[in-house]
Amino acid sequence: MAQLVIKGLQVSVEGESGAIEILRGVDLTINSGEVHAIMGPNGSGKSTLAYSIAGHPKYSVTGGSVTLDGVDVLEMSVDERAKAGLFLAMQYPVEVPGVSVSNFLRTAATALRGEAPKVRTWVGEVKEAMSKLSIDPTFSERSVNEGFSGGEKKRHEILQMELLKPKIAILDETDSGLDVDALRIVSEGVNRVKSEQNLGIMLITHYTRILRYIKPDFVHVFAGGKIVEEGGPELADRLEEKGYAQYAKA
Amino acid sequence: MSSVLPTNYLTPTGREEAWRFTPLKRIAGLHDPAVSVIDRISIELFGSARAGFNISTVKASELPAKSTTTDAIVQRLRSEVTEVVHLKIDNEAVINEPILLKRSVGSSGEFSRTVITAGAHSKASVIVENTGDGIIGEEIEIRVEAGANLTFITLQEWGPKAVHMGRHHAIIGRDANFKSITVTIGGSLVRLLPTVEYSDQGSSAELWGVYFATDGQHLEHRVFVDHGIPRAKSRVNYKGVLAGDGARTVWIGDVFIRQNAEGTDTYELNKNLLLSDGARADSVPNLEIETGEIVGAGHASTTGRFDDEQLFYLMSRGIPMNEARRLVIRGFFTEIIDKIGDEVIQERLMSKIDSQLETLGA
Numbered sequence: 340m341a342q343l344v345i346k347g348l349q350v351s352v353e354g355e356s357g358a359i360e361i362l363r364g365v366d367l368t369i370n371s372g373e374v375h376a377i378m379g380p381n382g383s384g385k386s387t388l389a390y391s392i393a394g395h396p397k398y399s400v401t402g403g404s405v406t407l408d409g410v411d412v413l414e415m416s417v418d419e420r421a422k423a424g425l426f427l428a429m430q431y432p433v434e435v436p437g438v439s440v441s442n443f444l445r446t447a448a449t450a451l452r453g454e455a456p457k458v459r460t461w462v463g464e465v466k467e468a469m470s471k472l473s474i475d476p477t478f479s480e481r482s483v484n485e486g487f488s489g490g491e492k493k494r495h496e497i498l499q500m501e502l503l504k505p506k507i508a509i510l511d512e513t514d515s516g517l518d519v520d521a522l523r524i525v526s527e528g529v530n531r532v533k534s535e536q537n538l539g540i541m542l543i544t545h546y547t548r549i550l551r552y553i554k555p556d557f558v559h560v561f562a563g564g565k566i567v568e569e570g571g572p573e574l575a576d577r578l579e580e581k582g583y584a585q586y587a588k589a
Numbered sequence: 590m591s592s593v594l595p596t597n598y599l600t601p602t603g604r605e606e607a608w609r610f611t612p613l614k615r616i617a618g619l620h621d622p623a624v625s626v627i628d629r630i631s632i633e634l635f636g637s638a639r640a641g642f643n644i645s646t647v648k649a650s651e652l653p654a655k656s657t658t659t660d661a662i663v664q665r666l667r668s669e670v671t672e673v674v675h676l677k678i679d680n681e682a683v684i685n686e687p688i689l690l691k692r693s694v695g696s697s698g699e700f701s702r703t704v705i706t707a708g709a710h711s712k713a714s715v716i717v718e719n720t721g722d723g724i725i726g727e728e729i730e731i732r733v734e735a736g737a738n739l740t741f742i743t744l745q746e747w748g749p750k751a752v753h754m755g756r757h758h759a760i761i762g763r764d765a766n767f768k769s770i771t772v773t774i775g776g777s778l779v780r781l782l783p784t785v786e787y788s789d790q791g792s793s794a795e796l797w798g799v800y801f802a803t804d805g806q807h808l809e810h811r812v813f814v815d816h817g818i819p820r821a822k823s824r825v826n827y828k829g830v831l832a833g834d835g836a837r838t839v840w841i842g843d844v845f846i847r848q849n850a851e852g853t854d855t856y857e858l859n860k861n862l863l864l865s866d867g868a869r870a871d872s873v874p875n876l877e878i879e880t881g882e883i884v885g886a887g888h889a890s891t892t893g894r895f896d897d898e899q900l901f902y903l904m905s906r907g908i909p910m911n912e913a914r915r916l917v918i919r920g921f922f923t924e925i926i927d928k929i930g931d932e933v934i935q936e937r938l939m940s941k942i943d944s945q946l947e948t949l950g951a
């Protein structure tokens with residue numbers, strides 16, 4: 340059992356005229372095996388929450404705490420957070436020219452496991468995970484995210500999650516830009532990892548569409564840099580009907 | 590050798606445009622007629638002779654240069670060198686294994702001239718491997734005859750004290766393709782002139798290069814592509830990484846499209862990655878166009894630091910900072926290093942770069 344606890348998290352970014360406060364006190368606890376949907380309008384701070392937990396240098400935490408199984412996450416470097424069991428599937432995965440997908444995956448797995456994976460089993464593991472996500476085997480030799488379509492990038496994020504076996508995953512708008520087929524493939528991947536590894540999931544999304552494939556246990560509405568309403572799956576249906584307008588300037 | 594040779598070239602003072610970046614104090618008198626330099630054959634075929642080419646030493650007077658140059662060191666070495674190495678690739682020869690030439694240079698300054706002739710419709714690749722701590726001024730003139738395909742690779746894997754002033758000039762014939770890959774990772778002071786001219790139409794040149802400078806190294810590449818005939822093509826792409834205090838690189842990319850060079854298609858690119866505050870990269874692309882009747886002409890140059898987003902992405906997958914940096918640097922160079930087409934050499938160069946980075950703690 341793993342537990343991610345976010346308490347009173349306040350985060351700001353450096354703007355042109357000084358620090359801009361974006362997160363205004365976020366409280367959220369995610370346990371292994373739970374799916375928490377974070378839903379909110381564009382600009383409400385969802386990605387800021389995701390990046391802050393992962394340790395992106397652009398964001399400074401000005402208050403609150405984040406712990407994983409009681410250990411302070413905010414004290415850790417970015418790679419240490421991954422080693423502790425956190426994973427972020429990014430809204431905009433980054434291109435890394437000249438670094439092949441296979442080299443990248445092997446290097447990451449080696450770093451996380453503390454030793455190089457056995458060549459034989461590893462190659463099989465990667466192949467199988469790729470085929471389950473309908474990723475063409477030739478992707479192995481391509482540069483990370485370079486020239487990938489939006490859908491390919493998202494599948495590649497889930498591929499990493501499947502291979503790197505985190506305890507808690509944050510999926511930042513993994514559904515946006517996916518057509519129905521890709522959405523189904525990606526969602527099946529997420530559900531597979533969840534059931535095999537008892538993954539805890541923070542599922543950030545703008546739309547309710549993905550919730551038909553990945554069933555949330557909890558729904559949190561995010562607006563103006565904090566959670567403004569919480570509930571079960573039925574809350575998502577209400578959002579579907581009424582939209583976010585009701586939370587404007589909450 | 591007399592130290593008061595009459596000269597018809599001017600000794601650079603450092604104020605000239607072509608020399609303004611170069612630390613003349615460190616070039617061991619190669620530019621200075623008052624300092625005598627040994628005339629020596631330092632380049633040798635590695636491995637045994639094979640079918641399709643021949644390597645010989647001939648009198649300099651029998652194989653005069655076909656190109657003109659304004660470079661003072663090249664002018665000087667042309668006047669002093671008495672013997673020339675000639676690598677002749679037979680007409681229509683197709684040689685799959687690269688022809689490997691190795692050079693070992695002594696510690697007193699020396700001059701060397703080499704001519705490579707790629708016979709008509711031949712296809713081959715030539716690798717020149719430079720190692721050791723020598724001091725050398727050299728010219729390689731490459732004559733790519735009609736329909737020939739030549740890949741010309743020079744590896745500057747010099748030791749930390751080496752001084753290397755070189756001109757690698759290609760004359761490209763009708764429908765011929767010339768591709769050069771210049772790798773400069775060693776040496777105290779390296780100044781190379783990878784230059785190209787076309788002797789007939791339908792010809793093309795690709796000039797690729799990588800350089801990696803650490804503490805106190807001065808690595809300078811002055812590319813010049815002279816489009817003097819119609820319908821020729823050129824692509825130039827050099828990438829550099831600088832790490833450590835006083836690491837210094839200079840990249841000049843001169844492309845000249847003369848009035849009669851209609852239908853020219855050219856693009857040049859230089860990218861530098863600066864890893865330390867104390868390093869300095871100069872990048873000067875320069876396009877001069879005398880005719881509007883061209884297919885395309887462009888250039889771009891960037892000098893920047895590590896991309897934080899790339900490092901964050903890699904680290905968010907558990908990869909430690911140092912290793913993430915190494916991956917990004919390897920990735921940066923891969924595009925060009927992979928064109929060498931020899932995995933053993935490629936891996937050797939990459940691990941040399943890796944171990945230098947490790948020494949620097951970068």
Ligand SMILES: Nc1ncnc2c1ncn2[C@@H]1O[C@H](COP(=O)(O)OP(=O)(O)O)[C@@H](O)[C@H]1O
Binds near residue numbers: 381
């Ligand atoms: N570097 C920055 N400078 C100024 N404002 C920023 C910066 N980065 C993000 N923001 C602002 O922070 C807010 C939250 O952004 P984000 O977390 O990306 O929202 P979401 O993911 O919910 O769309 C937005 O209003 C955005 O404009």
Ligand SMILES: [Mg+2]
Binds near residue numbers: 387511
């Ligand atoms: Mg976002």
